[in-house]
Amino acid sequence: MHSTLYNVNKSLPLERTIHKYTSPDAIPIEYQALLLPDAGIYFRQDAECDILSQHLILGPYSVWLHDILAKDNILIRSYTPIPVFTLQFMFEDSLAVPKAGYTLDERECSGFYLFPGQLHRIPMAADKKIFSFHINIQPVLMGELERRFPQLREMMHGVHPKVSARINSRPYHVNAVCDMLIRSVMTCKYTGAAGRYFKERLVTDILLNFANQHMDALQPFLYTSMLNADSYHNLFNYLGDHPHKEHSLAYLAYMYNIPQEEIDLGFRQHFAISIAEYSKMVKMMMVWHLVVNDVSDVRDIVQVTGFDDAGEMRRSLVEWFGYDPFVR
Structure with missing residues (x-):
């Protein structure tokens, strides 16, 4: 029987500094079809939830895909051990972040600068399933990207280096171009260098699309x-x-x-x-x-x-x- 309170805490690292991936052979058969070539995998399964996290290192980008199935009412506690800029896309469903006063809506993207040590508490109801896609960039690498793509500078303007904050006042839209690029990342079968560089370019184009949305917002x-x-x-x-x-x-x-x-x-x-x-x-x-x-x-x-x-x-x-x- 499901609990009525969101008092079951489940940690969700949005970034990691030490990687101890799970062997793909240890992943239950019902999740095998979701596994991406060359992705690092983390998986946890218990009575309250299943969490499958996949990690792709693509040049300056640390890309994370999280599939979460709640079997009970749970409280997701997300965190990052290092400061990162992140773009977060929600698919399949939405999640409210009550204390922050906003909702991570399906088919929308939110940009954040995250400083380590500040936790987000996100309630997730029993029988709810979400899929989120994160593009993380460390600040030192963002500086290099801004030199290559100047349109990114306005997107990151006004960030305080020690305060977590939302970058975009209005959510970015997962338009048809973004949808095509994200699906191309998730369905790419190339491995090795061919897969890494192809997906890195896809992620760059996703980032540039949201930079354009940021510039055109008004x-x-x-x-x-x-x-x-x-x-x-x-x-x-x-x-x-x-x-x-x-x-x-x-x-x-x-x-x-x-x-x-x-x-x-x-x-x-x-x-x-x-x-x-x-x-x-x-x-x-x-x-x-x-x-x-x-x-x-x-x-x-x-x-x-x-x-x-x-x-x-x-x-x-x-x-x-x-x-x-x-x-x-």
């Missing part, structure tokens, strides 16, 4: 963007389905009956990325898949994807992913 949403919401989502799907094609704004505006002078801004308002940036992203992902999976002749890939030659394509892959997939 910009009014165009009425015509809302009016043409279905057209923008159809355009998004079209670009994703045809990553090998070059698209002019004039052609896309005509194709989807959206004013040409509004189409790029409207696309960014829906997806926090420009049409050109999104087109390049999906094109580079497609080229990576073709090269790493070795399913086509290099000359055919060059011809289909519009590069001048194999050398240009290879340089573009190295620049985008930070790794040469031709090196085996």
Whole structure:
């Protein structure tokens, strides 16, 4: 019989400094399908809850995925032993944080700066299941990322080095681009260097998308963007389905009956990325898949994807992913 009070404490480390991973063979069969290649695993199971945590180290990012099933009313006590910037995404359900006065809502992202030693107490009702996805970045590594991607500076502005605080006053939205990138991380089957660099780039693009949302938070949403919401989502799907094609704004505006002078801004308002940036992203992902999976002749890939030659394509892959997939 479930208790009526949230008095069963369950610790949830949001970061660790010493890693003693669980062997994948020790994970119950019902969780085996969730395991990611090359992820470090932590698992605990008792009468009150199951907690599966998976850890990916991807360049400057420490990525954590937490699957939590509450069998009784529990109180999650999260903590970090070191200061980190973190982006937290909620899937499957939401969690209220009563003492902090906010809710971690499903399909939204909250940004935090977390200072060690400050615990969060989060009640979770019996029979509730959540999945959360965390991107953690240590402050010293954030400085390097800001030099590479200046748009991150505004996102982290005003953080006090010894006070935990929420970064975004309004939750970031897990839009269709973020959803695609997160699912690509979770379904990536590449191992070793190919998997590490591919997923690192995906996480970078997730971070940049939320940086764009942060910068655009006070910009009014165009009425015509809302009016043409279905057209923008159809355009998004079209670009994703045809990553090998070059698209002019004039052609896309005509194709989807959206004013040409509004189409790029409207696309960014829906997806926090420009049409050109999104087109390049999906094109580079497609080229990576073709090269790493070795399913086509290099000359055919060059011809289909519009590069001048194999050398240009290879340089573009190295620049985008930070790794040469031709090196085996």
